[in-house]
Each structure stands twice: as C-alpha cells, then as structure tokens.
Amino acid sequence: MWLRDVIMLPIQFNRVLPVFRLFSIPLLVTASLFSSAQAHAEIEVLTSIKPLQLIAAAVQDGVGKPAVLLPPGASPHHYAMRPSDVRQLRSADLFYWIGPDMEGFLAPVLEGRKRPSVAIQSLPGLTLRHFGEAASEHDHDHEAEHDAHDEHAHDAHDDEHAEHSEQAHDEHDDLAHEATHAQAADHDEHDHAHRPGSLDAHLWLLPGNAVTIAEGIAQDMAEVDPANAERYRANLSAFKQRLDALDKRLSQRLSETRSKPFFVFHEAFDYFEAAYGLKHAGVFSAGGEAQPGARHVAAMRERLEQAGPSCVFYEPPVRPRLADSLIRGLPVTVTELDALGYGIDASAGGYEQLIEDLGSSLAECLESL
Numbered sequence: 001m002w003l004r005d006v007i008m009l010p011i012q013f014n015r016v017l018p019v020f021r022l023f024s025i026p027l028l029v030t031a032s033l034f035s036s037a038q039a040h041a042e043i044e045v046l047t048s049i050k051p052l053q054l055i056a057a058a059v060q061d062g063v064g065k066p067a068v069l070l071p072p073g074a075s076p077h078h079y080a081m082r083p084s085d086v087r088q089l090r091s092a093d094l095f096y097w098i099g100p101d102m103e104g105f106l107a108p109v110l111e112g113r114k115r116p117s118v119a120i121q122s123l124p125g126l127t128l129r130h131f132g133e134a135a136s137e138h139d140h141d142h143e144a145e146h147d148a149h150d151e152h153a154h155d156a157h158d159d160e161h162a163e164h165s166e167q168a169h170d171e172h173d174d175l176a177h178e179a180t181h182a183q184a185a186d187h188d189e190h191d192h193a194h195r196p197g198s199l200d201a202h203l204w205l206l207p208g209n210a211v212t213i214a215e216g217i218a219q220d221m222a223e224v225d226p227a228n229a230e231r232y233r234a235n236l237s238a239f240k241q242r243l244d245a246l247d248k249r250l251s252q253r254l255s256e257t258r259s260k261p262f263f264v265f266h267e268a269f270d271y272f273e274a275a276y277g278l279k280h281a282g283v284f285s286a287g288g289e290a291q292p293g294a295r296h297v298a299a300m301r302e303r304l305e306q307a308g309p310s311c312v313f314y315e316p317p318v319r320p321r322l323a324d325s326l327i328r329g330l331p332v333t334v335t336e337l338d339a340l341g342y343g344i345d346a347s348a349g350g351y352e353q354l355i356e357d358l359g360s361s362l363a364e365c366l367e368s369l
Contacts, residue, residue, distance in 0.1 A: 250276060
C-alpha cells in the first residue's frame with residue numbers, strides 16, 4: 001500500500017525517496033560488515049597441553065589464536081579440572097589432546113562433548129615409541145622395582161657393596177631417605193609409570209610427528225572454517241619449511257655431542273634423542289609410583305661416578321632436591337630441559353622455539369664437558 005501511494009503521488013515520492021536512500025545506506029553497510037565478519041569468524045581451537053597449542057598456533061596464524069586447557073606447571077597426567085575448564089572444553093569448536101596415555105583425566109569429561117575432539121596419539125602417520133623397545137632402554141637400573149623394601153631392609157644388603165666404605169653406605173641411605181621425601185615435594189610432576197610396552201606419549205618432541213599433527217589440524221580447520229582454508233594450507237607449508245631448516249641446524253650441532261654422557265630425571269626425551277642420535281645414560285626416577293629406594297639411588301650415584309664429567313637434566317618448574325645430593329662432589333652439571341615450552345608465546349614460531357631451546361640446552365651443557 002505504501003509503495004502504491006508513493007507511485008501515485010509524485011510529490012510524496014520525491015519526499016520519501018531521499019529518506020529511503022538515507023536509511024538504505026547504513027543497512028547495506030551493516031549487512032556487508034556482518035557478512036565479512038561471518039567469513040572471517042575465528043574458530044575456537046583448544047588444546048590440552050602447551051606443545052599442541054604451539055603447533056596449532058603455527059597453523060592458525062593470522063586467523064586466530066588457539067587456547068590451552070592446562071595452566072603452566074600443571075601435570076598433564078592428573079590435572080583436577082575446574083568447572084570453568086569443563087565449560088571451555090565443551091564450547092571449543094575443535095579440541096586436541098594427546099590421548100589417554102597422557103591425559104587420562106580427560107577421557108570421562110570428553111564423553112559429554114558434542115563437537116570434534118582429536119586424540120593425537122591415534123593419528124595415522126605418526127612415529128610412535130614404546131617404553132622398553134630397545135635393549136638399551138632397559139638400562140635404567142630397574143632396582144626401582146625393589147622399592148617395596150624399606151631402608152632397614154636395604155641395610156641388610158651391605159655385604160653386596162663391600163667395596164664401599166661405611167661412610168659411603170651412610171651416604172646412600174641418606175640419599176634414599178631424601179629421595180622418598182623429595183619426590184613428594186616436587187609437585188608430582190610426571191608421576192605416571194613408564195611400564196615396559198606402554199606408549200611413550202611425549203610424541204610431540206619428534207619434529208616429524210609435529211608435521212603430521214599440523215597436517216591433521218590444518219585439514220580440520222579448513223573443514224570447520226573453509227573461508228580461511230587457503231591460509232591454513234599456506235601456514236602449514238611455511239611451518240614445514242621452518243622445521244626443515246631447524247632440523248638441519250640441530251642435526252649439525254648435536255652430532256658433535258653424541259659421545260657425551262647425560263642423565264635425566266624423567267624419561268620424556270626419547271623422541272627427541274632418537275631424532276638426533278642421542279641416548280641418555282640413565283634415568284634417576286622411574287616415576288612416582290615407584291619411589292627410588294636405596295639400591296636404585298646408590299646405583300645411580302655409582303653410574304655418575306663412572307661416567308665422569310656429565311650432565312643431569314630435570315624438567316621445570318621444580319628442580320628436584322635429590323639432584324644436589326646425587327651429584328655432591330662429582331664433576332656433574334645439573335640444568336633444566338623443558339619438554340612443555342614453559343613461557344613460550346603461542347605464536348607461529350612457538351613450536352620451533354620449543355625444539356630449538358631443547359636442542360640448545362642439551363648442546364650447551366654437553367659441549368661444556
């Protein structure tokens with residue numbers, strides 16, 4: 001009716017048309033902005049741990065920034081989720097976690113999630129390792145299996161160490177006592193058992209696996225956000241090129257340190273070691289479920305003595321108190337080796353920084369021996 005009246009009455013038409021045009025311009029601009037916002041809407045990507053966030057950030061660079069569930073210093077093995085964590089988990093468009101061999105606490109929570117969740121350890125094309133695969137990996141002083149014995153029981157084995165002085169025995173007993181209490185004080189970091197045959201879930205420390213993970217993430221993002229598919233593919237290509245260049249640099253530097261002995265407090269670096277031809281000489285802690293007893297601690301102290309100048313690496317944020325007792329009086333350097341990327345910004349180059357920092361920390365200590 002309104003339009004018919006405007007056509008029949010030229011005077012009214014002349015008056016209404018400018019008003020119509022006036023209102024139509026902002027409407028068109030608003031519609032255009034809304035359409036543009038939809039085309040470039042940031043998808044919500046959430047990862048369980050920092051290393052996966054760093055890989056996802058390389059793919060999502062320029063489009064958005066992925067979030068991470070676990071706060072710095074939290075154990076990925078038994079994190080106690082807060083209600084806000086559950087809400088964040090359920091609202092994310094895409095969620096990535098290593099899998100039940102790393103973040104076992106997540107399995108029951110994910111049952112109520114409606115959107116895509118990806119267990120990275122199940123991705124095809126990954127190179128996976130299992131604890132105890134190689135004969136050398138059994139060389140971790142499995143005296144820890146005897147930790148059911150208390151210190152008094154270990155005192156009965158003095159005859160097995162007759163070559164040691166009574167003073168040495170006292171030192172070993174002190175170390176065992178300190179180990180029992182120090183492990184509990186170290187915030188239960190990585191207290192899962194590395195049972196022979198179980199999956200080594202620290203798979204992100206192999207650069208080749210990081211590429212496979214990034215490929216899967218890029219494909220998922222392109223499906224959820226097709227408007228930015230080309231950007232994700234371009235970011236993936238750039239990520240591969242940067243990793244390839246980094247791999248060559250690290251290979252050259254670390255090749256000169258392969259004969260240098262080093263020990264670790266947590267068997268978390270096998271993927272990285274395998275990539276660059278390294279091998280730790282021993283593991284000081286067999287995991288939180290098996291506290292190091294007197295025989296285990298004494299054996300590790302003896303191996304340090306036999307190794308001579310060497311490096312001992314621990315994972316941040318806490319330096320194990322047992323470390324100082326183990327190396328007392330020995331030509332050993334204790335330093336941190338960060339497998340999770342504490343303090344690294346979730347940017348396009350974050351994962352490369354994690355790997356480069358890892359390689360540099362290893363090289364700097366081993367080169368100084």
